[in-house]
Structure formats: C-alpha cells, structure tokens
Amino acid sequence: MKLTTCTADEVPGLLPDALAGRRVLAPVGEHPERTLAMLRPELPVTEPDAAVVVSTSGSTGVPKGVVLSRRALRAAAESSQQRLGPMSWTCVLPTGYVAGLMVLVRAHIAGRQVRFASSDLSDLEPAPGANAISIVPTQLFRAMERPEVLRSLARYDAILLGGAAVDADLLRSAIDEGLNLVTTYGMSETCGGCVWDGEPLPGVTVELDDGRIDLHGDMAFSGYRLAPELTAATLSGRTVRTHDRGQWIDGRLRVLGRMDDVVISGGVNVDLADVQRAVDALAPGTSAVVAVPDEEWGQKVVLLSTAEQDLAWWRTQLAGSLGKTALPKALTRCDVVPRTSSGKIDRQALLGALLEQKD
Structure with a gap:
C-alpha cells in the first residue's frame, strides 16, 4: 500500500481511515527532511495490515520508521481499556509520535471524542464522566509549580505518565497533591506504554534476558521501515527485544536504564x-x-x-x-x-x- 505522509495536525482526521485499512499514515514531525529521507514515501509499504509508520524521536541522531499494524494498535488500546475501563481522553502530546497517537487510538476504540488542550496544560477541561490524559515528566514537573494546573489534573481519573524516567520525589509529591498517576513503560515499537506501574497490561508478557527487557504481545510492531536487518535484531515473532535493563521487585518491573548506559571509566x-x-x-x-x-x-x-x-x-x-x-x-x-x-x-x-x- 502507498504511504500517506502528513503533518501531526492532520493525524486526527486521517487516523480512522488508517485504522480501517484504507491508508497507511506516516506523520512527519520535527525534522521533515531527515524523516522523509528515511521514510522513502515513493516506495510501497509491504508489511501486512500496516496502519501507521511513526518516527522515533531521533535522540540518537538516526531516526527510524516504526511500522504499526491495525492489530497492534487495537490490541494496545483494548488492553489499556481493560485496565482502566472506558474513558474520555484529553490529548496534550504531539500526535505525530506514539504517545499522542495512542491517545487518539484509545479514544477511537472506546467510541469517544478526543479533547485537545495545550501542551502547557493551561486549558484542561475534562469531559463529563471518567477521564484520562497522557503526559510526560517534564509537563508534570512544570505543573507542580502551578496550582491551577494541579487542580485541573486532579479532576482526571487516570494520568498516564511516561516517555522518560520520573524522579521518585516528584512522583510522591504529585500523588500527595491528589493526582491519579499511572507510570508507564514502553516505546514506539510496543505502541507506547504496555507496562503500567510495573505490571504488564493484559496480553503483555515481560521477560528478562540477563537483565535485558523483552516485551511480548500483540502490541508488538511489524518492523522498521525499509530496514530488515535492524528489524531482525529487534523483533522475533511478537517479541520486542529492548535496549533497556530491568529487574523484578516485589512482582513489579523496575527499569534500571539502557544497556548502553553502562560505560567503562x-x-x-x-x-x-x-x-x-x-x-x-x-x-x-x-x-x-x-x-x-x-x-x-x-x-x-x-x-x-x-x-x-x-x-x-x-x-x-x-x-x-x-x-x-x-x-x-x-x-x-x-x-x-x-x-x-x-x-x-x-x-x-x-x-x-x-x-x-x-x-
């Protein structure tokens, strides 16, 4: 199928077609020239059931295109709904990346409209009923200095917090403020967070191989865009081999850092x-x-x-x-x-x- 490139602002309108199998979306985010060079939109998408190709943030300097299937996106959304129940969602993250994209997918699967708000959380307005929102630690850190934002966040039944490690003191302070926080662990290759508060979501299995975290389930990606060798090194069946280290503590997964965080000095x-x-x-x-x-x-x-x-x-x-x-x-x-x-x-x-x- 042909790849449809788009801006992040176009994702909400085009996503239903992608989830219905009528197109494969590829949001082009912060570095359009690098991203387009990696995506090669003139070449067809060969992965079966592909729905969206999301680009990694490129923090290593080499962006990758992560091919997500309709099956994987649906499985990830349904497993989160099993944990939370049906929710109305507020989106405050870029929809061109997996965290913001999954807010849209979860709302679509639940049959709910998405409410959009500013990334600084200054205009949050939950819908009637049960509400959820997904944020990153930087947003939480800044919110702790703004009482009016904390009051708005406290109205949410679930606040997914992921994308980066969160300071333990910050987490405790936020919980003391009445925030219903759920720490999440995952990546683009697993349709975002698939381990919540250290516990795998329904349908997700976590294994440790000499401390390296492996994640298994239907939420696994289909492969890296036009990179079969990299795909083979990371994906085996429905198992994603991560570059993260972890350990089990009282039955919960604790992420220790990346494998390459260990250097010799x-x-x-x-x-x-x-x-x-x-x-x-x-x-x-x-x-x-x-x-x-x-x-x-x-x-x-x-x-x-x-x-x-x-x-x-x-x-x-x-x-x-x-x-x-x-x-x-x-x-x-x-x-x-x-x-x-x-x-x-x-x-x-x-x-x-x-x-x-x-x-």
Missing part, C-alpha cells in the same frame, strides 16, 4: 542511569550526565547543568551515593537541558554541544 563500570538518578535527587530537571571519550579515563562523566552550583559542590553532594569513579569529572553550563518531544533528555544534542565547545 578508569577500568570501572559506571552506570550513567544511577548517576542521573543521583543528580536528579539533588536538583530535579536541571542537569544531565553524559560520557565522553577521554585520554586518561577512556570515558569520563561530564555534568551539564543549568544550576548555579560548581563542580566541587556536585562532587561533594554526590559522594554519599556514588562511587569515586562515577563522580562527574567536568561541569559544563547550559541554558536549558534539551529534551525530545517525549520528555527524554536529548543526549545527542548535549554531546553535539560539548563537541562544538571543544572545537
């Missing part, structure tokens, strides 16, 4: 996810950690921060929770910590900024 393994969590505990949302090549250490941990504290302060404060090798060895000031549309730290942008400064 001075001959010692350093888990960047652990370092990031320790940094976030001191100053949530202000800083990010990356590892850069270094002649002495092999890889060294660098902290990029909007906060005023100097490197000595950070090293002193972090010494209680991190080993000596994991402590930041350099500090770079930045005006803002760049994030992807899903709220994840954009490490590619950060590394690019560091290289520019070095030049």
